[in-house]
């Protein structure tokens with residue numbers, strides 16, 4: 001079954017870069033798979049607008065095709081009932097991917113937010129969990145650079161398949177936080193060769209790790225998640241979204257620490273309901289609204305409130321940093 005789904009492999013005998021293989025895949029799949037071609041051409045017509053929120057701004061994207069993901073039922077019962085759409089045996093006939101180190105399949109997302117938008121799905125049906133896969137996440141960030149960044153949504157804050165391990169990738173720099181934090185980072189400590197920073201005046205709780213050695217970044221990330229578990233008082237994976245990139249020999253992990261997945265306005269009835277369900281891209285400053293009325297209604301106050309509501313408090317964020 002898997003063999004039919006492999007368009008190419010990384011690594012391969014001619015040492016192609018992963019970013020070349022994934023770009024070639026995207027071009028080929030648009031020719032072979034009408035659903036993807038539709039999704040990509042629909043992107044040309046999406047509307048966007050910038051909302052100035054005072055100390056930061058966000059970009060809204062009105063993207064009707066995202067309704068499936070934004071509105072997805074992710075409760076345990078609904079997940080058990082549905083056929084897992086990331087399992088190799090359930091992929092659409094036309095869909096193929098780049099097999100990464102025999103463990104993950106890089107697939108084109110047919111409902112894209114970006115012109116090239118990938119889902120990087122484990123070949124086995126195992127639960128979404130970043131700690132066990134952090135080395136793969138770092139390897140992907142490096143191998144996909146400089147063209148793409150990789151991101152992760154926790155099983156309870158944005159993953160639409162919380163039961164099937166997956167990452168995503170997008171063209172580098174298109175999630176606003178990737179460039180906005182550069183001027184705002186405040187280094188709090190250094191562990192081994194890895195710097196631990198926060199981001200000031202950003203309206204969200206963010207910790208940024210930067211380091212030039214894979215193993216040191218891995219260890220610091222695991223120290224961070226352990227501190228998060230302690231402070232957030234949970235045995236489960238602490239709620240987080242992570243955006244990873246690699247440039248000039250340095251890994252950078254932007255970790256958004258979350259108190260909850262969906263804001264109260266998501267659960268309201270009728271016209272009061274706002275269909276915003278923040279995952280990495282949204283909390284990173286590109287807020288997707290699948291409904292046109294929301295695209296027009298949303299204002300700065302609403303964005304600031306949603307971000308505050310779904311983020312861990314500043315006080316707890318500081319305690320986490322102390323305990324890393």
Ligand SMILES: [Zn+2]
Pocket residue numbers: 084085086087088124125126163164
């Ligand atoms: Zn699955």
